[in-house]
Amino acid sequence: MSQYQDLKQACYDANMQLPKLGLVLFTFGNASVVDRAKNVFAIKPSGVPYDTLTPEDIVIVDFDNNIVEGKKRPSSDTKTHALLFKQWPEIGGIVHTHSTYATAWAQTQTDIPILGTTHADHLTTDVPCAPPMADELIQGDYEHQTGWQIIQEFERRGISPTEVEMILVGNHAPFTWGKTVEKAVYNSAVLEEIARLAYLSCTLRPEVPRLKDALIRKHYERKHGANSYYGQ
Amino acid sequence: MSQYQDLKQACYDANMQLPKLGLVLFTFGNASVVDRAKNVFAIKPSGVPYDTLTPEDIVIVDFDNNIVEGKKRPSSDTKTHALLFKQWPEIGGIVHTHSTYATAWAQTQTDIPILGTTHADHLTTDVPCAPPMADELIQGDYEHQTGWQIIQEFERRGISPTEVEMILVGNHAPFTWGKTVEKAVYNSAVLEEIARLAYLSCTLRPEVPRLKDALIRKHYERKHGANSYYGQ
Amino acid sequence: MSQYQDLKQACYDANMQLPKLGLVLFTFGNASVVDRAKNVFAIKPSGVPYDTLTPEDIVIVDFDNNIVEGKKRPSSDTKTHALLFKQWPEIGGIVHTHSTYATAWAQTQTDIPILGTTHADHLTTDVPCAPPMADELIQGDYEHQTGWQIIQEFERRGISPTEVEMILVGNHAPFTWGKTVEKAVYNSAVLEEIARLAYLSCTLRPEVPRLKDALIRKHYERKHGANSYYGQ
Amino acid sequence: MSQYQDLKQACYDANMQLPKLGLVLFTFGNASVVDRAKNVFAIKPSGVPYDTLTPEDIVIVDFDNNIVEGKKRPSSDTKTHALLFKQWPEIGGIVHTHSTYATAWAQTQTDIPILGTTHADHLTTDVPCAPPMADELIQGDYEHQTGWQIIQEFERRGISPTEVEMILVGNHAPFTWGKTVEKAVYNSAVLEEIARLAYLSCTLRPEVPRLKDALIRKHYERKHGANSYYGQ
Numbered sequence: 001m002s003q004y005q006d007l008k009q010a011c012y013d014a015n016m017q018l019p020k021l022g023l024v025l026f027t028f029g030n031a032s033v034v035d036r037a038k039n040v041f042a043i044k045p046s047g048v049p050y051d052t053l054t055p056e057d058i059v060i061v062d063f064d065n066n067i068v069e070g071k072k073r074p075s076s077d078t079k080t081h082a083l084l085f086k087q088w089p090e091i092g093g094i095v096h097t098h099s100t101y102a103t104a105w106a107q108t109q110t111d112i113p114i115l116g117t118t119h120a121d122h123l124t125t126d127v128p129c130a131p132p133m134a135d136e137l138i139q140g141d142y143e144h145q146t147g148w149q150i151i152q153e154f155e156r157r158g159i160s161p162t163e164v165e166m167i168l169v170g171n172h173a174p175f176t177w178g179k180t181v182e183k184a185v186y187n188s189a190v191l192e193e194i195a196r197l198a199y200l201s202c203t204l205r206p207e208v209p210r211l212k213d214a215l216i217r218k219h220y221e222r223k224h225g226a227n228s229y230y231g232q
Numbered sequence: 233m234s235q236y237q238d239l240k241q242a243c244y245d246a247n248m249q250l251p252k253l254g255l256v257l258f259t260f261g262n263a264s265v266v267d268r269a270k271n272v273f274a275i276k277p278s279g280v281p282y283d284t285l286t287p288e289d290i291v292i293v294d295f296d297n298n299i300v301e302g303k304k305r306p307s308s309d310t311k312t313h314a315l316l317f318k319q320w321p322e323i324g325g326i327v328h329t330h331s332t333y334a335t336a337w338a339q340t341q342t343d344i345p346i347l348g349t350t351h352a353d354h355l356t357t358d359v360p361c362a363p364p365m366a367d368e369l370i371q372g373d374y375e376h377q378t379g380w381q382i383i384q385e386f387e388r389r390g391i392s393p394t395e396v397e398m399i400l401v402g403n404h405a406p407f408t409w410g411k412t413v414e415k416a417v418y419n420s421a422v423l424e425e426i427a428r429l430a431y432l433s434c435t436l437r438p439e440v441p442r443l444k445d446a447l448i449r450k451h452y453e454r455k456h457g458a459n460s461y462y463g464q
Numbered sequence: 465m466s467q468y469q470d471l472k473q474a475c476y477d478a479n480m481q482l483p484k485l486g487l488v489l490f491t492f493g494n495a496s497v498v499d500r501a502k503n504v505f506a507i508k509p510s511g512v513p514y515d516t517l518t519p520e521d522i523v524i525v526d527f528d529n530n531i532v533e534g535k536k537r538p539s540s541d542t543k544t545h546a547l548l549f550k551q552w553p554e555i556g557g558i559v560h561t562h563s564t565y566a567t568a569w570a571q572t573q574t575d576i577p578i579l580g581t582t583h584a585d586h587l588t589t590d591v592p593c594a595p596p597m598a599d600e601l602i603q604g605d606y607e608h609q610t611g612w613q614i615i616q617e618f619e620r621r622g623i624s625p626t627e628v629e630m631i632l633v634g635n636h637a638p639f640t641w642g643k644t645v646e647k648a649v650y651n652s653a654v655l656e657e658i659a660r661l662a663y664l665s666c667t668l669r670p671e672v673p674r675l676k677d678a679l680i681r682k683h684y685e686r687k688h689g690a691n692s693y694y695g696q
Numbered sequence: 697m698s699q700y701q702d703l704k705q706a707c708y709d710a711n712m713q714l715p716k717l718g719l720v721l722f723t724f725g726n727a728s729v730v731d732r733a734k735n736v737f738a739i740k741p742s743g744v745p746y747d748t749l750t751p752e753d754i755v756i757v758d759f760d761n762n763i764v765e766g767k768k769r770p771s772s773d774t775k776t777h778a779l780l781f782k783q784w785p786e787i788g789g790i791v792h793t794h795s796t797y798a799t800a801w802a803q804t805q806t807d808i809p810i811l812g813t814t815h816a817d818h819l820t821t822d823v824p825c826a827p828p829m830a831d832e833l834i835q836g837d838y839e840h841q842t843g844w845q846i847i848q849e850f851e852r853r854g855i856s857p858t859e860v861e862m863i864l865v866g867n868h869a870p871f872t873w874g875k876t877v878e879k880a881v882y883n884s885a886v887l888e889e890i891a892r893l894a895y896l897s898c899t900l901r902p903e904v905p906r907l908k909d910a911l912i913r914k915h916y917e918r919k920h921g922a923n924s925y926y927g928q
Contacts (some may be wrong), residue, residue, distance in 0.1 A: 200332070231279030430571075440575075
C-alpha cells in the first residue's frame with residue numbers, strides 16, 4: 001500500500017467537493033494537498049471527469065514538478081501549485097476553479113471591492129486581481145510563471161497569504177488556499193459568493209462605496225482576531 | 233429531559249429550513265425562537281454546519297445574553313436577537329441570513345423600493361435599510377448595537393415591527409421576524425424574492441416608478457386587513 | 465363520489481406542475497380548469513401550500529363566482545379566472561404565477577419585446593403588459609376588474625386570446641391560458657424563459673432591435689400555421 | 697434488429713444529456729449523430745418530450761433529408777443538420793439548443809467576445825454570430841438555408857469547423873458540433889458557460905477589453921496544439 005494513501009484520499013475528497021458546491025463545470029478545476037514532512041503534494045490528474053475520478057488517480061508531485069507516484073499526468077496547473085507550496089510554507093492546500101462570478105470578475109481585470117460584512121468576515125482587503133502576465137512570460141514556462149504572478153502581486157501589495165487566502169488571476173480565474181485543503185475549498189465557495197454579491201451590488205448601483213474601515217476591522221476581528229468569538 | 237426540549241426542536245426545525253430554502257451558504261445564518269413565559273430564547277450555536285446540527289446543539293439564552301442551557305457557544309449574533317426579543321414583545325422568532333439578493337441590496341445601503349404586488353402582499357413600505365453604524369458603536373458592543381440600530385431605524389421611520397417584519401442592516405445583511413419563527417423563516421424567503429424581483433426591475437429600467445398607493449393598500453388589505461380574504 | 469372528480473384531479477395535477485417547473489414560491493400561484501359542459505371550473509384553494517395540497521382540496525366554482533363544491537375558500541384570484549372563462553369561451557385552463565423574470569417585467573410596466581425565435585415560436589407579438597388599473601377600480605371589485613383589465617387590453621390592441629395566450633398585468637404578475645390547462649402551464653414556463661432571455665438581451669444591449677417580420681412569421685407558421693411541420 | 701441500433705442509441709444518449717446539463721426547456725433542442733460509412737444520421741424526433749423519449753423514437757435520415765428509418769417525424773431542424781453533415785465531412789455530431797445565455801447573445805446579434813482563458817481553452821476567436829437571414833431565404837426552404845447561413849458565415853470569416861465548433865445564429869440560438877456527438881454536447885455546455893461569463897463581464901464593465909493574443913494562443917495550444925499537455 002502506498003505511503004501516500006491518506007494524502008491521496010484527502011486530495012480526492014477535496015476535489016469531489018468542487019462539483020458538489022457548484023464551482024466546476026466538467027474538469028475546470030483542481031485541488032491539491034501538501035505533506036510538509038515529505039515535501040510532496042497530491043493533485044488531481046489532468047482532464048479526468050469528476051464522476052469517474054478515484055483516489056488511485058491522484059498524482060503525487062514534489063515542489064520541483066517531478067512525479068513521485070501516480071500513473072496519470074497531473075493537472076496542467078501543477079507547476080502553479082508547486083511554486084505556491086514551495087514559496088509559501090504556511091499553506092496546506094490549494095484550489096483552482098473557473099467558478100462563474102469570480103471568473104467574470106477576473107475577465108474584467110478588476111479587484112473585487114469590499115462592500116459588505118460577508119466579505120469582511122473573511123478578508124480585510126479587496127480580493128486582489130493580478131494583471132495579465134507579460135507576453136514573454138506567457139510564451140515561456142506559463143504555469144510556473146502563473147505562480148510567480150500570484151506571489152509577486154502579493155509582494156507588490158504588501159499582503160500576506162495567511163491574511164488573504166484568495167486571488168483572481170487577470171483574464172483567467174481564481175486560486176484560493178488555506179492552512180488545510182478543506183479551508184481552501186471553503187474559501188473557493190466563499191469567494192464565489194462574495195463575487196456574486198459584488199456583481200449584483202455594482203450592477204445595481206455602479207458608484208457603490210467600499211465598506212468603511214471600522215466595519216472591516218470589526219467583522220474580521222470577530223472571526224480571526226485575538227479575541228475572536230465566532231465558532232466553537 | 234430538558235424543559236426546553238420543544239423550544240430547541242422548534243429552533244432546530246426553523247434553522248434547517250434555511251439551507252433548504254437556499255438562503256444560507258455554510259453557516260451564514262441563524263434562527264431563534266422565544267418562550268415568552270420563561271423569558272428565554274433558543275438559538276443556533278455559532279459556526280456549526282447545518283449538516284451536523286442536532287436539536288441538542290441549540291443554546292438557550294435569556295434576554296440579557298446569559299446562557300441558560302447548552303454546551304455550545306451561541307451564535308455570534310445572539311445579542312442582536314436578545315435585544316429585539318426584549319424590546320419587541322410582539323415577536324416570537326427571528327431569522328438572520330446573508331441571502332444573496334437581500335445582501336446585495338444591503339451592500340448598496342438602499343431601501344428596496346416597493347415595485348409590485350408581490351411586495352405589497354407582505355408590506356406597504358419599501359424594505360427599510362438601516363444606515364451603517366457610527367464608528368464608536370462598532371468598536372463597542374457591536375452585536376448589541378446592531379439591535380439598537382434596527383430598533384432606532386424603526387422609530388425614526390415611525391413604522392412598527394408587526395407591520396414591517398424585515399430590515400436590511402446597511403453593508404451587512406437582512407434580519408426578519410414574525411409572530412412565530414415559521415413566519416420569520418417565511419419572511420426571510422419572501423424578502424429574498426422581493427429583493428431579486430426589484431434587482432431585475434431596477435437593472436432593466438433604472439427609473440422604474442414605485443407602486444401606486446391604491447395598489448399598495450389593496451394588496452396588503454387582501455392579506456392582512458380586517459376584511460382579508462386570502463388563505464383559509 | 466363527486467361528478468367533478470376528474471376535473472379536480474386535472475386541476476390538482478396542473479397546480480403541482482408549477483413548483484416543479486420553478487414557477488412559484490410558497491403559494492404564489494394557481495391553476496384552473498374549466499368544464500364547458502357543466503359551466504364550472506376547478507381552482508386551487510387559497511393559501512394552501514403545494515406540499516400539503518390534495519385533489520380533494522380543489523374548489524369547484526361557476527362563472528359568477530359561486531362555490532359549487534368544496535370545503536375550502538377558492539384562490540383569491542378566482543374572480544379573474546371566472547371572468548376570463550366567461551368572456552373567452554375558447555380557453556380551457558388558466559395559470560397565474562409570480563414567476564421571477566415575468567414578474568420583474570410586469571413591475572416595469574413594459575411589454576416584453578419579441579427579440580428571437582424562441583419567442584416567435586409561441587407568439588408573433590410582444591408579450592402585452594396591461595397598464596395598472598385606475599384607482600376607482602382597484603378600490604372596487606379588484607379581482608373581477610383584473611379580468612376586465614386583461615380583456616380590455618386585448619380588445620384595445622386588437623389581439624385574440626387564441627393567438628396570444630399570455631399577458632403581464634402591470635405592477636402585478638403574469639397570467640397565461642390555453643385550450644387545455646396543460647397548455648396554460650406550458651405557456652407559463654415558456655413565458656418565464658422568454659422573459660429571462662429578453663432581460664438578458666436588454667441589459668446586455670439596451671438598444672437591441674425587435675425581431676424582423678419575416679422571421680416572426682416563419683417561426684410562428686412552423687409551429688402553428690396551416691402547413692405547420694413541428695411536432696408529431 | 698435494425699442495422700442502425702447503435703447509432704440510435706448514441707443519438708438517444710446524447711439527447712438525454714441536454715436536459716441533464718440544463719441546456720433545454722421542454723423540447724427546445726436536438727442532437728444528431730452521423731454514420732459516415734452509411735451516409736446517414738440519427739436525429740431526435742420533432743416535439744417529443746425528453747422524459748418520454750426512447751431510442752426507438754430516433755429517426756434515421758440521409759443527407760438529402762429522406763427518412764431512411766423511423767416512424768416519427770424528425771426534428772424540424774433536420775435540414776440544417778443534413779446540410780452541415782453533407783458539407784462538413786469532418787464532423788460527427790451536431791447539437792442545437794436554445795440554452796439561455798447563448799440565446800440571449802444570439803438575440804443581440806453580437807459575437808461573444810473572447811475575454812478569458814475559459815474561452816481560449818476552447819477556441820481562439822470570438823464565438824461567431826451569423827447575421828439574420830435575408831427575407832427571401834426565410835420565406836424559402838428555411839431550415840436548409842439556416843445550414844447555408846452557418847456555412848457561409850464560416851467562409852466569410854475564413855474559419856474552419858474543426859477549429860471553431862460553435863456558432864450563434866442571429867436572433868435564433870446556438871449550434872455546436874464536434875468530431876463526435878459527445879464533443880458536440882460538451883461544446884454546447886461550454887458555449888453556455890462562456891456566454892454566461894461574457895454576459896457577466898460585459899454588464900459589469902461594458903468596455904472590457906478582449907483577451908490579448910499571447911494568452912489566446914497559449915491556452916489554446918495547451919489543449920489543442922502539437923505539444924498539448926492537457927488531459928491524459
